[in-house]
């Protein structure tokens with residue numbers, strides 16, 4: 001019998017398309033709903049790439065568009081505009097029935113409300129998708145389903161009906177069912193929404209194991225303690241994606257402020273070794289590093305002495321902006337081109353004023369960096 005889940009090696013054989021490391025690509029995806037009050041744009045032109053083997057959390061306030069976004073990826077709903085490519089298939093260029101078959105083979109879906117069939121045992125529920133895509137030999141299905149139930153810790157419960165087990169066990173069964181067709185992509189909409197924290201953590205352990213075996217997982221969640229366990233967090237606010245560099249550099253800001261920075265920040269690329277901020281120069285912007293790294297060097301006679309090496313997701317310029325001074329050090333691009341986001345001083349100061357937690361976190365960074373500056377200047 002074939003192993004219950006394909007290994008990363010079998011997974012990579014499948015990846016022969018030109019964008020082989022991409023599992024999901026959204027290109028200017030728009031979703032508009034019409035009602036009596038008029039048109040309502042729920043997704044405002046989203047661009048997003050998710051690579052194979054990523055474990056991605058999607059977070060955002062209620063009504064921000066998380067489920068709508070997931071439904072674009074699963075093909076459950078249609079975009080009003082744009083393109084969605086999943087595992088090499090442009091899923092809205094095929095017919096509804098082709099898409100339905102495609103979904104069965106490519107996706108495992110987990111909902112907040114588990115949607116198990118109440119008259120079937122857990123084992124039978126897990127076997128159900130196998131019938132649909134005709135994946136395993138008929139005689140092998142029960143043993144295969146049993147292995148999946150064992151993986152989620154439910155071997156002993158296999159012959160029980162859903163209502164005879166706990167809510168957590170029902171959700172773990174739904175996960176085993178999502179794995180039944182060995183689909184490369186698992187999509188889950190608030191899968192822990194009805195679970196206690198212990199069961200929720202067990203579920204993430206199972207997801208971790210699946211990612212290790214080469215699966216890609218995209219999970220909507222409200223729970224910040226779960227996002228700390230994923231490899232990437234995507235925030236959606238008011239139908240727009242927040243720039244992931246902003247999320248990394250200023251993680252404690254309110255989503256509306258992150259969105260403002262995403263919209264207003266200027267994007268720039270600096271060539272290797274080029275000066276970004278010169279010592280003594282007035283600083284008018286906050287800089288966030290999107291790609292590459294920069295070297296922060298001491299000013300004055302000690303030019304060339306390295307103060308710090310900052311990488312993607314880190315920021316600079318905050319000391320001067322918060323203290324109203326000129327650059328106390330110079331910043332140069334590292335050995336590779338650097339992509340930066342540049343956000344104007346006045347807007348930054350206003351946002352900080354409205355964000356005490358971020359102000360405090362930045363205050364701490366400023367203090368540490370000034371201390372480092374003092375020590376190195378003396379040395």
Ligand SMILES: Nc1ncnc2c1ncn2[C@@H]1O[C@H](COP(=O)(O)OP(=O)(O)OP(=O)(O)O)[C@@H](O)[C@H]1O
Pocket residue numbers: 033034042060061062063064065066067068069
């Ligand atoms: N079928 C529909 N018709 C009209 N409006 C809809 C429809 N589905 C969703 N919306 C609206 O689109 C917006 C985004 O909804 P969506 O369900 O994607 O939000 P969400 O981020 O998943 O929220 P929650 O955290 O509450 O699940 C909401 O304002 C919602 O009312």
Ligand SMILES: [Mg+2]
Pocket residue numbers: 066067068
């Ligand atoms: Mg939702």
